[in-house]
Amino acid sequence: MKPRHKRALMIVGALATLAIAAVLILNALNSNIALYVTPSDVVAGKAPKGQAFRIGGLVKDGSLKRDELVVHFIITDLVKEIPVSYKGILPDLFKEGKGAVVQGKLDTDGQFVASEVLAKHDENYMPPEAKQALEQAQKNGAK
Amino acid sequence: MGYSMIPEIGHFALILALCVSIIQGVLPLVGAQQGRREWLVLARPATQISFVLLVISFGVLTWCFYSNDFSVLYVAEHSNAQLPTVYRIGAVWGGHEGSLLLWILLLTGWAFAVAQLSKALDEFMVARVLGVLGLVATGLLLFVLTTSNPFERLLPAAQDGRSLNPLLQDPGLVFHPPMLYMGYVGFSVAFAFAIASLLSGKLDAAWARWSRPWTTVAWIFLTLGIALGSYWAYYELGWGGWWFWDPVENASFMPWLIGTALLHSLAVTEKRGGFKNWTVLLAIIAFSMSLLGTFLVRSGVLTSVHAFATDPRRGIFILILLSLVVGSSLFLYALRAPKSTLGGTFSLMSRETLILLGNVFLVVASGSVLLGTLYPLLIDALNLGKISVGPPYFNAVFVPIMVPVLFLLAIGPWANWKSTNLKTLVQRLWVVAVIALVAAILIPQVMGEFTILTALGFLLAFWIIASGVLQIIKQFKAGKPTRSFIGMQLGHVGIAVFVIGVTMVGAYQEEKDVRMAPGDSVSVGGYQIQMVDVRPTQGPNYQATRGTFEVLRHGIAQDALYPEKRNYDSSTMPMTEAAINSGLTRDIYVSLGEPLDGGAWAVRVYYKPFVMWIWGGCLLMALGGLFAVLDKRYRLRLKK
Numbered sequence: 001m002k003p004r005h006k007r008a009l010m011i012v013g014a015l016a017t018l019a020i021a022a023v024l025i026l027n028a029l030n031s032n033i034a035l036y037v038t039p040s041d042v043v044a045g046k047a048p049k050g051q052a053f054r055i056g057g058l059v060k061d062g063s064l065k066r067d068e069l070v071v072h073f074i075i076t077d078l079v080k081e082i083p084v085s086y087k088g089i090l091p092d093l094f095k096e097g098k099g100a101v102v103q104g105k106l107d108t109d110g111q112f113v114a115s116e117v118l119a120k121h122d123e124n125y126m127p128p129e130a131k132q133a134l135e136q137a138q139k140n141g142a143k
Numbered sequence: 144m145g146y147s148m149i150p151e152i153g154h155f156a157l158i159l160a161l162c163v164s165i166i167q168g169v170l171p172l173v174g175a176q177q178g179r180r181e182w183l184v185l186a187r188p189a190t191q192i193s194f195v196l197l198v199i200s201f202g203v204l205t206w207c208f209y210s211n212d213f214s215v216l217y218v219a220e221h222s223n224a225q226l227p228t229v230y231r232i233g234a235v236w237g238g239h240e241g242s243l244l245l246w247i248l249l250l251t252g253w254a255f256a257v258a259q260l261s262k263a264l265d266e267f268m269v270a271r272v273l274g275v276l277g278l279v280a281t282g283l284l285l286f287v288l289t290t291s292n293p294f295e296r297l298l299p300a301a302q303d304g305r306s307l308n309p310l311l312q313d314p315g316l317v318f319h320p321p322m323l324y325m326g327y328v329g330f331s332v333a334f335a336f337a338i339a340s341l342l343s344g345k346l347d348a349a350w351a352r353w354s355r356p357w358t359t360v361a362w363i364f365l366t367l368g369i370a371l372g373s374y375w376a377y378y379e380l381g382w383g384g385w386w387f388w389d390p391v392e393n394a395s396f397m398p399w400l401i402g403t404a405l406l407h408s409l410a411v412t413e414k415r416g417g418f419k420n421w422t423v424l425l426a427i428i429a430f431s432m433s434l435l436g437t438f439l440v441r442s443g444v445l446t447s448v449h450a451f452a453t454d455p456r457r458g459i460f461i462l463i464l465l466s467l468v469v470g471s472s473l474f475l476y477a478l479r480a481p482k483s484t485l486g487g488t489f490s491l492m493s494r495e496t497l498i499l500l501g502n503v504f505l506v507v508a509s510g511s512v513l514l515g516t517l518y519p520l521l522i523d524a525l526n527l528g529k530i531s532v533g534p535p536y537f538n539a540v541f542v543p544i545m546v547p548v549l550f551l552l553a554i555g556p557w558a559n560w561k562s563t564n565l566k567t568l569v570q571r572l573w574v575v576a577v578i579a580l581v582a583a584i585l586i587p588q589v590m591g592e593f594t595i596l597t598a599l600g601f602l603l604a605f606w607i608i609a610s611g612v613l614q615i616i617k618q619f620k621a622g623k624p625t626r627s628f629i630g631m632q633l634g635h636v637g638i639a640v641f642v643i644g645v646t647m648v649g650a651y652q653e654e655k656d657v658r659m660a661p662g663d664s665v666s667v668g669g670y671q672i673q674m675v676d677v678r679p680t681q682g683p684n685y686q687a688t689r690g691t692f693e694v695l696r697h698g699i700a701q702d703a704l705y706p707e708k709r710n711y712d713s714s715t716m717p718m719t720e721a722a723i724n725s726g727l728t729r730d731i732y733v734s735l736g737e738p739l740d741g742g743a744w745a746v747r748v749y750y751k752p753f754v755m756w757i758w759g760g761c762l763l764m765a766l767g768g769l770f771a772v773l774d775k776r777y778r779l780r781l782k783k
Binding site: 006010027031087 | 490491499500503504507510511514515518528529530531532533535536539540543544656657658716717718719734736737739745747
């Protein structure tokens with residue numbers, strides 16, 4: 001094989017690899033992104049339908065109820081509230097009155113069924129998404 | 144009461160180190176370009192002095208922690224008097240300022256090691272390498288002194304410190320960050336060698352032979368650092384997972400992928416004089432990835448399970464530093480990289496081609512991780528909303544890209560340099576293929592469920608192992624193998640062991656969240672886990688609730704497990720301490736959730752088959768690296 005052909009073949013090979021990788025990446029990105037939605041937007045019907053998404057906000061004081069392994073609580077941006085249910089063990093930092101992020105889907109009665117509950121690893125730390133949800137709700141309320 | 148002046152000594156040493164680093168970064172480089180011997184001989188002493196200064200500075204900060212000097216803001220924020228001594232030392236790098244100081248200490252330490260071990264190297268080269276390292280140190284010292292001074296005073300002093308995040312009060316904290324940083328920072332040496340060679344125009348096999356062991360050592364540390372972090376997350380975070388595709392993990396994994404490519408590319412450059420351009424580029428990218436990782440972790444731009452200091456000034460400073468380093472080195476690369484092609488002729492079927500292919504896949508894999516990590520930041524910056532890219536993305540993209548790498552990995556060592564006969568390759572490998580196929584079909588039958596993905600995992604793992612074993616047999620028949628050869632085999636088998644662990648855990652783990660009262664039992668993986676009781680207990684600086692669980696197999700007690708729920712005195716944050724019974728073929732993992740009605744608890748019980756193989760594989764890889772570094776041809780050079 002001539003060196004020229006060899007180089008051409010290598011370039012074609014490299015491009016093909018990149019193309020396959022690009023297809024894989026775009027495909028995976030499309031189906032595996034979770035959008036952050038604020039509680040107010042969820043109530044306004046702006047949440048994606050049939051797809052998992054994330055809600056950030058505060059866990060409402062006094063809303064945590066335990067029914068054996070299923071926990072119920074309310075996540076709020078201090079304007080609107082979303083009831084959440086989750087089956088399993090909550091992270092250490094999950095607390096009423098503190099920020100949390102939940103990932104999951106809405107069921108037919110408007111209850112959010114969480115598949116994952118995230119609370120950050122520092123007691124003085126607020127998830128940026130939760131903070132943003134509060135700020136946005138406040139801004140809209142002031143209007 | 145007067146305040147001790149000791150912290151000022153540390154601060155002063157840092158300022159002096161900055162001055163010395165500027166000298167180290169400027170004069171030797173200019174001296175080497177202009178042929179001024181009296182300037183380039185400054186490189187070595189400057190490097191030594193700046194290392195000593197950093198040792199003093201770091202020692203002072205450690206002393207402040209040890210002696211509970213809460214007049215130092217950083218100490219007051221990250222430590223308290225009740226903290227056990229070992230964690231007070233670990234707390235030195237428990238926060239932003241201290242971990243950056245550690246970063247720079249290690250950087251000057253690497254430079255010092257280069258200065259000591261390069262007596263046989265041409266002094267122009269030494270001056271350039273140390274000069275480049277001096278410039279990097281200058282940038283980081285400026286960063287620390289202007290935005291993140293660890294010696295800042297808190298007047299009046301605090302009565303007691305705040306606390307160290309209980310999550311960090313663990314032996315993991317003492318070892319994980321220094322290991323990881325040794326790896327990160329170690330790539331600066333490969334980078335400095337690459338830049339020095341571009342400056343001098345001397346890109347030869349001797350250059351590759353010099354940078355190779357340094358790169359390997361850095362890679363060993365990075366491998367161990369990542370593995371330690373993963374193990375720490377497994378037992379300490381209380382979730383039983385070993386990898387979360389968290390941006391902080393990705394930040395350390397990207398340089399590892401590039402570093403792995405660099406190791407292999409350097410081999411080609413050393414043995415065959417080929418791939419010079421590519422090797423230099425990889426060395427630049429590897430260190431850029433390390434800096435990017437530092438930026439991601441230290442700037443607070445990430446939303447991640449790790450908590451960060453958020454100070455935009457810091458982010459902007461590191462971003463400028465990053466663009467300066469990457470921009471100027473790529474500019475230099477464009478100007479000075481040899482115009483030749485890959486160099487050293489080789490045919491399409493050769494070891495070179497296989498290594499190049501593997502390299503391309505590793506770089507693409509690293510790119511896909513980079514994309515998944517930066518994509519949410521990009522979307523956020525463009526105000527298109529907030530999103531998160533989770534593990535499904537990374538699994539969907541990363542795994543398929545790594546499959547060809549694992550496939551090639553077993554073939555590469557059989558192929559000859561320059562040109563190899565496809566027929567001979569097939570003749571040598573068909574046995575290996577048969578063994579791998581049999582393993583891929585049989586093991587899932589024995590373990591339980593058969594899925595394509597599980598079979599693929601075993602196929603690749605045994606493809607690599609069988610190939611390695613056959614090569615080792617062949618090599619021993621031909622005479623004593625070199626340490627390099629043993630290193631390569633250990634590294635490759637390590638990957639296979641890792642793949643087995645990942646496949647087993649992924650396919651056959653059992654995770655149960657259950658309600659348990661004393662006397663209740665739950666069964667996982669053929670074991671019965673019985674709750675005996677839950678009682679309060681007292682630790683050195685925490686109160687805890689401790690459960691007692693018995694592990695039974697066929698009704699016979701094997702072990703007792705004591706998971707805890709701790710409340711540290713200095714913190715309102717509860718802490719779950721999982722209890723794990725580890726074994727060669729399985730881990731049993733029990734952790735306490737929350738108390739339920741009637742004395743019952745929510746309990747997490749996991750069965751993780753072969754999970755230890757994940758970290759065992761990493762250890763083997765690191766050991767392989769160690770063998771490669773100890774190869775005779777490097778040792779002879781050191782003795783000179």
